[in-house]
Amino acid sequence: MVVGYLMWTGVTQTMTYYLTPIELMDRVEVDPTFHQVGVKVSGRLEMGSWSRDSDELLHHFTVADLEDESVRFPVEYRDILPDTFNDKELQDVVLEGRYREDGVFDATVVLTKCGSRYEASPEELMGDVIE
Amino acid sequence: MIQLGEYALWIALPISIVGAVLAFWGGAKRRGDLVLASELSVYTVFFLLILTSIGIVVAFLTDRFDYWYVANYSNRELDTYFKVSGLWAGQRGSLVFWVLLLSLFSVVATYSNRFKNREFMPNVVGVLLTITGFFLLVLLFADVNPFEKMPFAPADGRGLNPQLQNYWMTIHPPTLYLGFTAFTVPFAFAVSALLNGRLDTRWIVITRRWILLSWFFLANGIIFGMRWAYEELGWGGFWFWDPVENASLLPWLTATAFLHSIQIQENRGMLKIWNMGLVVATFLLTIFATFLTRSGLIESVHTFAENTKIAFIFLTFMGAVTVACIMLIVWRKPMLQSERQIESYLSRESAFLFNNVIFLAAAFAVMFGTLFPLITEGITGQTITVGPPYFNMINLPLGLALLALMGIGPVIAWRKASRRNLVKNFVTPTIVGISVALCFYLLGARQIMALVTFGLSAFVMTVIVVEFIKGTKARSRIEGEGHLVAFFHLIGRNRRRWGGYIVHVGVVLVFTAFAGAAFDRELIQTLEPGESVTIESPLGHNYTLTYQGLSSARGNNLAAKTTALMAVSEDGEPIGTLTAEKRLYITWEAPVTEVGIRSRFFEDLYLILESVSDLNGAFMNDPEAQRATFEVQVNVLVGWIWYGGFIITIGGVITMWPSRGSQKNSNKEKLGQSLAGQNP
Numbered sequence: 001m002v003v004g005y006l007m008w009t010g011v012t013q014t015m016t017y018y019l020t021p022i023e024l025m026d027r028v029e030v031d032p033t034f035h036q037v038g039v040k041v042s043g044r045l046e047m048g049s050w051s052r053d054s055d056e057l058l059h060h061f062t063v064a065d066l067e068d069e070s071v072r073f074p075v076e077y078r079d080i081l082p083d084t085f086n087d088k089e090l091q092d093v094v095l096e097g098r099y100r101e102d103g104v105f106d107a108t109v110v111l112t113k114c115g116s117r118y119e120a121s122p123e124e125l126m127g128d129v130i131e
Numbered sequence: 132m133i134q135l136g137e138y139a140l141w142i143a144l145p146i147s148i149v150g151a152v153l154a155f156w157g158g159a160k161r162r163g164d165l166v167l168a169s170e171l172s173v174y175t176v177f178f179l180l181i182l183t184s185i186g187i188v189v190a191f192l193t194d195r196f197d198y199w200y201v202a203n204y205s206n207r208e209l210d211t212y213f214k215v216s217g218l219w220a221g222q223r224g225s226l227v228f229w230v231l232l233l234s235l236f237s238v239v240a241t242y243s244n245r246f247k248n249r250e251f252m253p254n255v256v257g258v259l260l261t262i263t264g265f266f267l268l269v270l271l272f273a274d275v276n277p278f279e280k281m282p283f284a285p286a287d288g289r290g291l292n293p294q295l296q297n298y299w300m301t302i303h304p305p306t307l308y309l310g311f312t313a314f315t316v317p318f319a320f321a322v323s324a325l326l327n328g329r330l331d332t333r334w335i336v337i338t339r340r341w342i343l344l345s346w347f348f349l350a351n352g353i354i355f356g357m358r359w360a361y362e363e364l365g366w367g368g369f370w371f372w373d374p375v376e377n378a379s380l381l382p383w384l385t386a387t388a389f390l391h392s393i394q395i396q397e398n399r400g401m402l403k404i405w406n407m408g409l410v411v412a413t414f415l416l417t418i419f420a421t422f423l424t425r426s427g428l429i430e431s432v433h434t435f436a437e438n439t440k441i442a443f444i445f446l447t448f449m450g451a452v453t454v455a456c457i458m459l460i461v462w463r464k465p466m467l468q469s470e471r472q473i474e475s476y477l478s479r480e481s482a483f484l485f486n487n488v489i490f491l492a493a494a495f496a497v498m499f500g501t502l503f504p505l506i507t508e509g510i511t512g513q514t515i516t517v518g519p520p521y522f523n524m525i526n527l528p529l530g531l532a533l534l535a536l537m538g539i540g541p542v543i544a545w546r547k548a549s550r551r552n553l554v555k556n557f558v559t560p561t562i563v564g565i566s567v568a569l570c571f572y573l574l575g576a577r578q579i580m581a582l583v584t585f586g587l588s589a590f591v592m593t594v595i596v597v598e599f600i601k602g603t604k605a606r607s608r609i610e611g612e613g614h615l616v617a618f619f620h621l622i623g624r625n626r627r628r629w630g631g632y633i634v635h636v637g638v639v640l641v642f643t644a645f646a647g648a649a650f651d652r653e654l655i656q657t658l659e660p661g662e663s664v665t666i667e668s669p670l671g672h673n674y675t676l677t678y679q680g681l682s683s684a685r686g687n688n689l690a691a692k693t694t695a696l697m698a699v700s701e702d703g704e705p706i707g708t709l710t711a712e713k714r715l716y717i718t719w720e721a722p723v724t725e726v727g728i729r730s731r732f733f734e735d736l737y738l739i740l741e742s743v744s745d746l747n748g749a750f751m752n753d754p755e756a757q758r759a760t761f762e763v764q765v766n767v768l769v770g771w772i773w774y775g776g777f778i779i780t781i782g783g784v785i786t787m788w789p790s791r792g793s794q795k796n797s798n799k800e801k802l803g804q805s806l807a808g809q810n811p
Contacts, residue, residue, distance in 0.1 A: 006528065
């Protein structure tokens with residue numbers, strides 16, 4: 001009972017939608033209050049889009065949808081980026097944060113999905129060699 | 132040698148399958164020759180798997196990049212040490228390593244029971260060989276063969292992920308795997324007991340040490356993983372509630388519950404079905420953890436590969452095991468009735484029962500949270516995740532309840548605690564606990580959960596210390612020994628009990644360390660050489676770090692490495708230096724951060740080189756490229772996790788140490804045990 005209660009409150013208080021950029025845009029259009037809600041978004045980091053402010057802590061970059069690259073938004077992030085973050089190659093990222101009314105995603109967490117870095121398929125490996 | 136290893140893997144599969152069939156058949160028909168033949172196949176499979184493992188290691192050491200697995204996890208300049216650990220660096224090698232360890236434990240279990248417990252052995256061997264066979268099947272037919280060749284050999288391998296090039300990461304997976312595989316032995320005995328109907332406590336007595344061994348490795352494996360995360364991931368934390376971490380925690384939770392509930396069965400003849408359920412659940416969770424780590428089913432910073440075929444095979448296997456075990460337990464239900472009922476809520480039985488319920492609740496909640504994205508996607512088509520706050524919200528109160536029970540359980544009486552028993556054992560510890568919490572409050576600590584943890588920790592510690600003092604005094608009086616001698620003899624005479632208390636001490640330290648994190652401080656600052664940053668420790672003193680500059684060099688397997696040097700002073704007094712690095716591995720594009728840690732008993736000073744403004748310039752030793760951003764942290768009590776782990780290790784070794792069962796001592800030993808085991 002107690003545990004059930006704990007789990008229920010735990011889930012309701014901490015659950016976050018995990019969306020693609022397209023889904024996020026659709027939601028915000030239907031329901032503008034969605035700007036206030038914390039969400040998790042998975043998309044592709046646009047190559048060469050990263051820059052940082054002069055105070056050196058505010059990072060800017062652009063994230064696009066995996067399927068439709070025209071759906072994209074700028075991201076602001078004020079913390080340490082993971083080592084694996086790299087805008088010089090194709091990379092998928094997961095963001096947590098809030099999509100502000102001004103169309104900027106205010107990220108509190110940035111993770112990189114780096115499956116390909118841990119393990120490459122033989123084809124990829126061969127590609128490396130041919131290069 | 133490599134070829135030989137590959138052949139050995141292929142031969143091991145039929146031998147383990149035939150061996151399993153012989154074992155079950157020989158057991159059913161009471162044919163000793165068949166059973167012996169099956170035991171011979173246990174030894175043979177182990178020998179073959181050693182050849183396989185040597186084959187893989189040789190492939191790594193000789194840079195055979197024509198093998199896909201080697202090409203993906205090694206490169207020429209990689210340290211020899213990490214090349215050897217390549218055996219368990221990726222999914223394919225890990226599966227070989229897993230089955231090698233299972234085979235090793237099968238050999239130990241078979242050999243140590245070659246003259247005794249024969250009524251269990253045929254089915255035990257059958258179960259062990261079946262599981263071995265299953266893993267070999269996966270290895271050979273699920274696209275994960277470590278000996279798979281590439282169409283042609285690349286000039287160099289892709290290298291090992293730099294984050295895995297860390298001492299703790301080389302021992303963390305093997306330790307966990309030892310824990311996972313060791314638990315297969317108690318599971319095999321439990322299934323054997325169900326099959327042959329010998330459902331008294333015998334199977335528990337036989338496997339008690341195995342359960343401890345498995346628990347011991349799981350606990351250490353988890354702690355090593357925390358150590359790795361703390362040193363290598365570079366954000367000052369040690370636990371992320373990441374799916375893979377959760378997966379390793381789950382079997383530990385149920386194994387801990389099991390370790391306690393078997394004591395009720397041994398002493399009071401209760402909870403028989405429950406224990407069967409726990410042993411099966413824990414085994415399934417070890418398989419689940421093995422599979423989750425290497426499947427990519429759930430996104431995680433740890434997952435390495437996506438192979439849905441393997442996910443399907445593992446889930447089918449787990450489903451089959453679950454169904455088979457449930458059927459066995461239902462079939463034997465009449466023989467699994469409790470001999471007694473719980474008489475009072477104020478009793479050791481009920482304390483242990485609460486302990487079990489909480490451990491299982493925690494396991495369930497963690498599992499639910501881990502699988503939540505999959506569940507919501509399956510039901511609503513919309514993925515919803517829960518993050519670390521969910522896990523913390525649930526596990527914090529559960530953890531505190533367990534901490535309290537850790538103080539209550541060992542000293543409350545069996546059956547029904549009298550008023551006298553309660554007063555005698557709990558007044559002093561309660562007073563100490565409350566005073567400690569109050570002291571911290573008066574010193575200015577306002578974090579409620581941390582205060583409760585400190586109070587409860589003090590309560591538990593007092594209970595344990597009082598027990599040790601009482602035991603030592605009693606022994607020194609009766610045997611006429613000095614206090615120190617009496618203390619060691621006391622532990623020696625009932626290792627399971629006193630070793631268990633020592634493990635509890637370690638666990639209390641780990642809990643305290645978790646609470647200490649509530650007081651952590653951190654700040655981020657960009658500095659030019661000569662500038663400094665000051666951080667105040669919650670313990671009252673100030674650390675000042677003065678940035679001295681960057682220097683770069685090339686290292687083994689590194690294209691470049693730049694080191695930031697900080698002069699550290701405490702309240703104005705210089706106390707040394709601290710360095711943090713950015714490394715560029717030759718096989719890796721992105722630079723990797725190496726943190727600097729200065730460890731003290733109560734706190735760590737933790738330095739992260741967050742970024743260098745002109746990293747390429749810094750790598751070239753450009754004197755203009757010195758501007759860098761740092762994060763400085765003071766992490767309170769974090770070292771106590773490692774100290775706690777060390778104490779858990781000592782306690783664990785004491786509980787598992789084989790008793791010197793010579794006839795001469797046995798009377799004395801019994802006397803000692805009855806004295807030590809008695810409760811006032």
